[in-house]
Amino acid sequence: MFIPENLIPTDIPATWGAMEKLYYAGKARAIGVSNFSCKKLQDLLAVARVPPAVNQVECHPVWQQDKLRKLCQSTGVHLSAYSPLGSPGSPGYSGPSVLSDPIVTSVAEKLQKTPAQVALRWGLHMGQSVLPKSANERRIKENFDIFDWSIPHDLMAKFSAIKQACTKATFSNQLQHVIDF
Incomplete structure (x- = not known):
């Protein structure tokens, strides 16, 4: 305990x-x-x-971490995003869904991409590396299909309207903490 x-x-x-x-x-x-x-x-x-060299944090369109990203960029620390699709299906995850966010899904539809591809491409566009996790072969292939296209500026601007959420990370040792920003 x-x-x-x-x-x-x-x-x-x-x-x-x-x-x-x-x-x-x-x-x-x-x-x-x-x-x-x-x-x-x-x-x-x-x-x-x-x-x-790097600060690895949870970062995705629903938790963009703008202040931290700007600090990392200004100090030469690379930002690496784990859980770039949120943490759907994880025990204890109660945050908003990146993959069903209306802006993410709207951009995906306009670009004929999946919401996951759009969320991952958003992260790359923001200058961070993204570390998605999947055991599903179809999704792994889908996650790789993000390098030969980009999100146009007018659609990228829409991401700033996404309501930002703090998240709760659950660690394997059952230590839970809430990051208060």
Whole structure:
């Protein structure tokens, strides 16, 4: 059972220092972080000798993370999006559906693409890498069919009207936390 009082505080500067040692020793070509908010990333950048190469976070049209994306772009930290299609079907997921969002589905229809393809292409257009997950062969092929077309500017502009949602991430150790933005 998860008990918040049992959490051990994380010493991010010391942990990052240990990762930098691995980097300088040639044991890691790049080092990065995951789920760092703007504040955590700014705090890390203030003490890091080696800036993180990447910050991997949940990011998709329904949770665009504009502030974090802009910070990453301005500091040279690559943003990598896990769950770029949301987390439908995941235990405990209660967020809005990326794949049934009216703007995403409307753009998909106009481009004769699937909502998943549009959501993934949106992520690439925003300058991030996208890491979709599927065990379904048809969807895996569909996910690869996003590189030879683009979303026109007028349709990209529509994504800014999507209502943004915070999300709840459920971890395998049953630690649940809500990210409050």
